[in-house]
Amino acid sequence: MTMRPWAVVFGWGAFNVALWSVMFAFHARLWAELLYVASALPLTLFGIGVWVSDHTSHSGVRTLGGNAGTAVPFAFGSALIGVGAIYARWLWLLGIGIVLVSAVQMLRSRPEKLHAPPEELARLPVRTLESPPDDTTEAIKAKEEAEQQRQQANGHVKRTRTPTSRTAMAATAATVVGAGAAVRRALRNRGSD
């Protein structure tokens, strides 16, 4: 059995959508679901967006820049904003100032101080941009090649998707269609009440 990282995240999300759709279909708790979606989804999508868009992160070095020490004032400033909201506006403003200064420090790119010889780098057990992407292990590679050969033998055009990713996409599509049908049915039932 193989599993891709995105299949874990999106498959798990689709499972949740399916469960909520069942509830909505039978009980139409739209209020509760909207509250949840409004509160959770923006941050969740932002997190997933960062993860998906950051192609360089698999090198293991992509981080926010600046000094690590800025983490302390950043968190302290955040606490001051909260405490200032309770006690005094000047404390609140001070908190905002500290957070902004720390954030600017963190967003600055880190200077490259050292340039390493390749032989040193080779000894470092980290992934680099030249290493294979996430989980193209030999087993998966072999499976992909076998699938491509099978398709070519059958006269199909060469495709890049693996059987696993196709299954996951089909499952996601089926979930979305099922959820849509459930919602439609619930709305229709509601109208007939």
Place this chain on the structure above:
Amino acid sequence: MTTWQQRTLALAQRPEQGGLTGWTSSRDHKRIGLLTIGTALGLFLLMGALALTMRTQLAQPNEHVVGAAVYDQLFTIHGSGMIYLVVTPLAIGLGVYVVPLQVGAPVIAAPRLTLIGYWMYAFGAACVLSGFLTADGAAADGWTAYAPLSDSQQSPGVGFDLWLVGTFLATVGMMCQGGTVLWTVLRLRAPQMSMMRVPVFSWSEVATCLMVIMAFPSLLTALGMLAIGRIHPQVFDSNVWNIGYQDLFWFYGHPVVYVMFFPFVGAVAEVLATFARRKYFGYTATVLALLAFAGLSMSVWGHHMFTTGQNADDYYSLTSTLLAIPAGLEYFGFLGTIVGGRLSYRTPMLFALAFIPQFLVGGLTGIMVSTPAIDAQFQDTYFVVAHFHYTLFAGSVFGLFAGLYYWFPKMTGYMFDERLGRLHFVLMVIGTNVTFLPMFGLGFMGMPRRISSYSEPGWGTLNLVSSIGAFTIGLSMLVLIYNVIRTFMNKIPAGDDPWGGTTVEWATSSPPPRFNFDAAHPLPPITGFAPLLDLREREQEQQRELAGSGSTS
């Protein structure tokens, strides 16, 4: 050579700062993990002290060690502290330390974000606790802070405001850390480590962190709603917002229960496999069960609201009962690993073995209260208190100690005293069951939770027994503290792999180098989810073959 490669080595060659500055601003996931675990353990002792004060008060009828108002503050800070500031950070902090090692990553993804997460949590904890220093005392509305009880008319004073700010910060902090742990497993695994070669503990962290990023934002919204209610209390005149708050809170509140025990299920799985000297049984089923369990946990929140009468009881009852299926699969995994294994009863294994039946009590009583008719009877009684303490203390905390004893030699490089570890275990088992088992009886008798005193004479005996048990747990903590001090004084080297571990963190030094693996401790070939066991078996096979060829020649 690419810029990124150069930067990687630049990071590797930069010496790690020592001292206070080095620790407080470190980007090393191991240091951040230890800071998180250490802070949470310190707060665990503090919250435990609050619990002992409450148990002293309840030991006999009509006791008045503290007044009712202070008692309300004690149970609020004990409950919210244990959930927001202790067990959740321990669950995620353990992931911050162990996950990059287990998946063969040199660093955690976004280490600064992880560090910010720690500091958000630390300042949040300071805010929550500083409520005790204010004129009106700390928050006193329970860990759920239900509105309208928590609005500014019913709960005046800044203690609750500080609780609000502190809880918000700590939750944001845990989201930062949870996000980076998840990111590490998904993006920074060693080249040969496919998802289905990721160890069970790291999978448990994946499931945990999925819940963290999906469920924790709703608590932030709920807290924001409360903040608005503090400024404009008339918001909570509308029942829509009262129930809306509860919905939002429990969107977070149920998954967080699993956030607080999944990593310890994973830790127990690792411990069982290591001390049974075999591969974990039912790996794939357990992984799928963890994901299904996490998914279902997002759809059961309404069972906390059965008695509001505004809920889809049948749906929530069904989804809550369905949780028994993935839980059962995990139990099959535990038992399958033990049966047929060559068991070695070291301290981590003892805690892991005790976790299994004790957590079962918490789980089975959970199925009981997932039935609306039964829940209506037990609502707000000590039965519920017993149920969640069996889940979170007899379950999660035992799993936590299994994991901490297991990874302690890796984290520190020193071996603890085994006899003291066993003494800690024995006292914990006795204390836990003597404390929480009588609470089921008190619940059956109808004793309400959160009362500061009682005059019912029939409740006295069971309450006294429960309080004796609580002090036994306190005693066990003293043994643990003594063991830790003794370990750091004696400094007995643990070696790289004192237990014969199965996963890759045991291939590196104890404690591991800055980037986890180096030339002296390279990553082993990753052939499965237990690569070191595979390696040992291959070596034994080769030795047998050599011996065989030697004897034939």
